[in-house]
Amino acid sequence: MPHADSALVPxxxxxxxxxxxxxxxxxQALLEPEQRNWVTNLSxxxxxxxxxxxxxxxxxxxxxxxxxxxxxxxxxxxFPQRRISPESTTQSKPTTSRLLLGPFNGRPACxxxxxxxxxxxxxxxxxxxxxxxxxxxxxxxxxxxxxxxxATRSEIVCPLVLDDGNIVGxxxxxxxxxxxxxxxxxxxxxxxxxxxxxxxxx
Numbered sequence: 001m002p003h004a005d006s007a008l009v010p011x012x013x014x015x016x017x018x019x020x021x022x023x024x025x026x027x028q029a030l031l032e033p034e035q036r037n038w039v040t041n042l043s044x045x046x047x048x049x050x051x052x053x054x055x056x057x058x059x060x061x062x063x064x065x066x067x068x069x070x071x072x073x074x075x076x077x078x079f080p081q082r083r084i085s086p087e088s089t090t091q092s093k094p095t096t097s098r099l100l101l102g103p104f105n106g107r108p109a110c111x112x113x114x115x116x117x118x119x120x121x122x123x124x125x126x127x128x129x130x131x132x133x134x135x136x137x138x139x140x141x142x143x144x145x146x147x148x149x150x151a152t153r154s155e156i157v158c159p160l161v162l163d164d165g166n167i168v169g170x171x172x173x174x175x176x177x178x179x180x181x182x183x184x185x186x187x188x189x190x191x192x193x194x195x196x197x198x199x200x201x202x
Contacts, residue, residue: 003030003044006026006027006029006030006048007026007047007048007051007052007055008052008055009022009052009055009056010022013056015059015184016059016182016184016185016188017184017187017188019052019056019059019188020184020185020187020188020189020191020192021188022052023048023049023052023188023192024188024191024192024195026048026052027044027045027048027049027192027195027196028195030044030045030048031195031199036199036200036201037200037201038074038078038168038200038201038202039102039103041196041199041200042072042102042103042196042200043103045103045192045196046070046071046072046103046104046105047105049070049105049173049192050067050069050070050071050105050106051105053066053067053070053173054066054067060175060180061175061176061177061180064176064177065175065176065177065180066175066176066177067173067174067175067176067180068106068107068149068151068152068174068175068176069104069105069106069107069109069148069149069152069172069173069174070104070105070106070171070172070173070174071101071102071103071104071105071106071109071171071172072102072103072104072160072169072170072171072172073099073100073101073102073113073124073128073169073170073172074099074100074102074160074168074169075097075099075100075115075128075167075168075169076097076098076099076100076112078100078168078169078202079100097114097115097116098112098113098114098115098116099112099113099115099124099125099128099169099170100112102169106149106174107148107149109148109149110146110148113125113146115128115129117129121143121144121145121146122144122145122146123136123139123142123145123146123155123157123172124146124157124170124172126157127157127158127159127170128159128167128169128170130159131159131161131167132159133156133157133158133159133186133189133190134155134156134157135155135156135181135182135185135186136154136155136156137154137178137179137181138153138154138178138179139152139153139154139155140153142155148174149174151176152174152175152176153175153176153177153178153180154174154175154177154178154179154180154181155172155173155174155175155181156172156173156181156185156186156189157170157171157172157173158170158171158186158189158190158192158193159193160193160196160197161193161197162197162202163197163198168197168202171189171192171193171196173185173189
């Protein structure tokens with residue numbers, strides 16, 4: 001089967017629970033045991049989730065109600081640091097913690113999100129610091145919401161937590177409709193987040 005076909009959603013799927021079970025199985029099929037690079041795996045996962053959502057308008061809407069962004073924000077230490085010249089004898093330590101934009105599908109987004117306790121704000125920062133999924137029915141009523149896309153009205157963010165309790169980032173979904181996500185979405189996305197955490201070398 002062509003990889004692109006993994007984002008197709010069968011007509012037989014009638015509920016969100018069935019939808020997320022299908023998406024989980026499709027992601028699992030794309031994750032090759034010998035390919036554990038997080039850039040590769042998260043890129044395919046973001047694309048598959050985003051395009052599958054667009055192919056399932058009966059539950060997630062279309063046009064002005066469609067899901068408009070799906071992707072990852074990742075803990076900055078995962079990214080290569082700037083090389084220090086051999087002549088340099090000191091290396092400054094970062095004064096803030098932050099998430100950097102990772103693989104995604106949708107319009108351009110915020111490049112980083114501050115996660116420094118006391119200074120952090122937004123749904124992604126809260127999910128990251130609290131290590132729990134945050135579901136927001138109306139982002140305009142969420143304190144400190146960061147509007148990467150002013151058209152977004154609801155959001156759900158799942159943390160990517162390793163077995164040892166460390167957290168490497170978050171999975172973020174945005175929608176143009178108020179109240180787009182519910183407990184079924186939360187359960188399905190948490191299962192996908194767990195699968196991705198176990199399938200990558202961090």
